[in-house]
Amino acid sequence: MPPYLAGRTREKAEFAKLLDQDPVLQNLILTGLRGLGKTVLLETFKPMAVEAGWLWVGADLSESTSVNEQALGLRLLTDLSVATAGVVFSAEERRHAGLTAPVETAYKTLTFDTLVTLYTNVPGLVADKLKGVLELVWSYLSQLGVRGVIFAYDEAQNLGDRAEKEQFPLSVLLDVFQSIQRKNIPFMLGLTGLPTLFPKLVEARTFAERMFHVLFLDKLTKEENKEAIVKPISDSDCPVHFSDPSVENICSMTAGYPYFIQYVCREVFDVWSQKATAGEDAQPIPVQEILRKLDSDFFAGRWARATDRQRDLLKVIATLDNCALEFTVQEVVDRSVEMRGQGTLEKAFSGSHVNQMLVTLSEAGLVYKNRFGKYSLAVPLLDQFIKRQYSL
Ligand SMILES: Nc1ncnc2c1ncn2[C@@H]1O[C@H](COP(=O)(O)OP(=O)(O)O)[C@@H](O)[C@H]1O
Numbered sequence: 189m190p191p192y193l194a195g196r197t198r199e200k201a202e203f204a205k206l207l208d209q210d211p212v213l214q215n216l217i218l219t220g221l222r223g224l225g226k227t228v229l230l231e232t233f234k235p236m237a238v239e240a241g242w243l244w245v246g247a248d249l250s251e252s253t254s255v256n257e258q259a260l261g262l263r264l265l266t267d268l269s270v271a272t273a274g275v276v277f278s279a280e281e282r283r284h285a286g287l288t289a290p291v292e293t294a295y296k297t298l299t300f301d302t303l304v305t306l307y308t309n310v311p312g313l314v315a316d317k318l319k320g321v322l323e324l325v326w327s328y329l330s331q332l333g334v335r336g337v338i339f340a341y342d343e344a345q346n347l348g349d350r351a352e353k354e355q356f357p358l359s360v361l362l363d364v365f366q367s368i369q370r371k372n373i374p375f376m377l378g379l380t381g382l383p384t385l386f387p388k389l390v391e392a393r394t395f396a397e398r399m400f401h402v403l404f405l406d407k408l409t410k411e412e413n414k415e416a417i418v419k420p421i422s423d424s425d426c427p428v429h430f431s432d433p434s435v436e437n438i439c440s441m442t443a444g445y446p447y448f449i450q451y452v453c454r455e456v457f458d459v460w461s462q463k464a465t466a467g468e469d470a471q472p473i474p475v476q477e478i479l480r481k482l483d484s485d486f487f488a489g490r491w492a493r494a495t496d497r498q499r500d501l502l503k504v505i506a507t508l509d510n511c512a513l514e515f516t517v518q519e520v521v522d523r524s525v526e527m528r529g530q531g532t533l534e535k536a537f538s539g540s541h542v543n544q545m546l547v548t549l550s551e552a553g554l555v556y557k558n559r560f561g562k563y564s565l566a567v568p569l570l571d572q573f574i575k576r577q578y579s580l
């Protein structure tokens with residue numbers, strides 16, 4: 189968690205509205221590029237939900253959860269059992285041999301083992317079994333004054349159907365929640381993931397479009413950016429203070445992207461706190477050095493995995509004015525021809541070639557295709573990194 193979570197007031201208000209729903213008609217998607225603050229915002233939502241009487245369960249969704257439907261089922265039961273393990277679902281009186289022996293009450297609770305037994309006993313497919321268990325669990329939880337249960341999953345873009353293996357864990361998840369919500373059971377899904385997440389859900393089940401309220405996390409505004417920099421060190425005991433020009437400097441280096449704000453501020457703080465003379469900047473911000481370090485920590489790994497020809501393509505993309513927002517295949521082709529003419533690129537790209545390569549780069553997590561068929565860079569400030577590589 190950041191020492192101060194800047195901005196995100198709209199998102200919190202939207203989430204509060206979702207918590208007020210009765211019955212649950214909409215589920216949450218929190219999406220955005222890497223480092224925009226999805227994970228920490230989801231963490232921030234948790235106490236809000238608990239405060240409003242909801243139980244909160246969940247985990248990070250790894251690729252392995254998505255291997256098959258069984259793995260998904262097991263994931264849901266595992267997470268749910270953490271919240272239900274103390275809930276009694278049967279009490280049985282037992283008397284030991286002999287009339288004067290004391291009566292003991294044996295309580296059975298909704299532990300993981302119990303949930304698995306219930307799951308195994310429900311007939312049908314994975315989806316039927318999950319629905320059965322969830323309905324039963326709710327019949328007990330509802331007696332305890334619980335408002336509902338939120339199933340919060342981070343990195344949910346890892347979920348996916350595997351038609352070739354006849355395994356549809358993503359569709360099962362959507363079917364199960366749609367079905368139990370229709371029965372007025374207040375179990376809500378909260379999914380967090382990269383921008384590929386929502387299109388993936390809609391592709392699996394068209395009804396997903398109506399089932400989710402999508403919050404797209406964007407970079408922070410200038411004002412929020414400043415707050416994220418200044419608030420954590422505003423305490424008068426703090427040995428380090430940033431002057432206005434330094435704050436401006438950090439704002440322009442980080443462009444409102446939380447991960448970079450956190451990274452750069454930490455670097456500056458570490459350097460300055462060693463030399464702190466309270467009340468003034470220790471020295472000018474070592475911009476070049478920090479950028480170089482950021483490049484090697486954050487960007488270099490991804491860059492190293494790209495082939496030479498892919499790097500050429502990314503170089504062309506990085507020179508487009510709109511590359512951080514969205515671009516089309518045709519724009520890339522045209523620019524590559526221009527750059528070929530200027531001698532800054534060896535070979536231009538054809539449309540089909542660009543198409544093909546963008547698919548590969550999407551799989552590598554460097555670009556993504558939005559719902560309107562346009563592309564964007566999938567890593568914040570990647571364009572600036574690429575320009576630094578070529579001193580463009
Ligand atoms: N609103 C915010 N204000 C200040 N720092 C933030 C904010 N959101 C995120 N951060 C910081 O940015 C970094 C990336 O956040 P994270 O939640 O891991 O991003 P994501 O899950 O989208 O990749 C973390 O170090 C986090 O503390």
Ligand SMILES: [Mg+2]
Pocket residue numbers: 226227228342
């Ligand atoms: Mg995250």
